[in-house]
Amino acid sequence: RSARAFVRGYQGKDVSKEPYKIAACIKHFAAYGAAEGGRDYNTVDMSEWMRREYYMPSYRAALEEGCEMVMTAFNTVDGIPATANRKLMRDLLRGEWGFDGVLISDWGAVKEMIPHGVAEDEKECARKAIEAGVDIEMMSPCYPHHLQELVEGGDVDIRLLDEGVMRILKLKRKLGLFENPHRYADSAVEREVLLSGEHRAAAHEAALKSCVLLQNEGKTLPLANVAKVALIGPFANSDDLLGPWSCMGKREEVVTLADGMRGIAGSSAVTAVGCGGAERLSDEELAAMLDAARSADVVVLALGEDSEMSGEAGCRSKLTLPGRQLELVR
Incomplete structure (x- = not known):
């Protein structure tokens, strides 16, 4: 329920038509909350049954609600970093579930294949990420530094690049960014809304309700x-x-x-x-x-x-x- 509600809240019924709506992105795919020792970015090691039974339903619910984007997790799944995990991204997410939206890496996750020990350098990181279906690399430079070289050298099929670019262009068109690249980025509205009295009151109420009095x-x-x-x-x-x-x-x-x-x-x-x-x-x-x-x-x-x-x-x-x-x- 909460996954669906988040998507509806961010995107509305039609993100292309409703004002002040944005493309929702579910994260982190997948099983990010099950890292060993509760330590972020750590190994996730569980059976496929447990993953599908307890972790996947919330992702699936968000996608069924029309979520436009998915973000890869930092952790490994079945010993493979999510950002390089073709079984997870192409076979399950895109194949079995039919997701054709934009897949984005988490912050620097593509280059983190190197400390994960599955890539030797940025070039190999870029190849493995694009092969896994990652459309956008966030906050590391492997794609801009090496994708052109990989395509021209025959190491990456240009169709992989084309399909990623097409998904991004479709989302930009749906969001109206070709007609108005700065859609809803209105400085006058920002001054009126940001830290407004109404929003401060709502934040104050939320803070009060989140306090826990164990015993008095x-x-x-x-x-x-x-x-x-x-x-x-x-x-x-x-x-x-x-x-x-x-x-x-x-x-x-x-x-x-x-x-x-x-x-x-x-x-x-x-x-x-x-x-x-x-x-x-x-x-x-x-x-x-x-x-x-x-x-x-x-x-x-x-x-x-x-x-x-x-x-x-x-x-x-x-x-x-x-x-x-x-x-x-x-």
């Missing part, structure tokens, strides 16, 4: 009648609160927990003691935090991970609090 014993919260609060931990004064996927966010505009709490309770009510990051807590800082806790009515612990510890390619091997944070809790 004795009605500790809200802290309405507390005289003195000690806010301690790595994130007491930190502006690293946007997370790993906020490319347009500005840390200098972040309201820290300390500033936010003081804005509500007053400066004298909140003592905030932090440190230099999730894994950096010195003996002196720990002692200062404990001193602040002893002199307060309530302690609020500001714990967690630095932004680079999560998100794509930022996996950690243990789901514990980093550094000395657990020691602080104890």
Whole structure:
């Protein structure tokens, strides 16, 4: 249901006619969430039955809803990187499922065949990707550097290049980009819509609803009648609160927990003691935090991970609090 809903939301019923709709792209094909150890880009090793039973239905649902694009995964499937996997891309996706839309690599995934150990150089990466059916190489230069040479040297059938180009041209025509290459790229509308009051309110509501209160014993919260609060931990004064996927966010505009709490309770009510990051807590800082806790009515612990510890390619091997944070809790 969610895969279908995403496609409908991005594309509408007819992406060529409805305003402010874009071509949806399902990613990452395939079994990207099943990497060994939960580590992004790692090996995926499972039976075909398990893959088809648990992972493929959501991809298939998005395609049945009319999704225009598919993105290859970083990981291997059956020992072969997805971007070079002809069985996965040509036999299953294009052959069995009949997908004739645009297939794009993930960021730098074509060139990553080299560290995967299946290609010697960029030239071999380009050949294997085009043979697997990848139409667009994203953010690595193997296609522009080597496809012409491969075709002219007879190593790649020009029909493979032609079919990729044709799929891209068909999508551009469907999106109206030949008539208007900058379709909907309107700076006046951008100024009106981006960070508008309506959108800020929706984001605020989503943030509130995503908070999880595990237990509120004795009605500790809200802290309405507390005289003195000690806010301690790595994130007491930190502006690293946007997370790993906020490319347009500005840390200098972040309201820290300390500033936010003081804005509500007053400066004298909140003592905030932090440190230099999730894994950096010195003996002196720990002692200062404990001193602040002893002199307060309530302690609020500001714990967690630095932004680079999560998100794509930022996996950690243990789901514990980093550094000395657990020691602080104890």
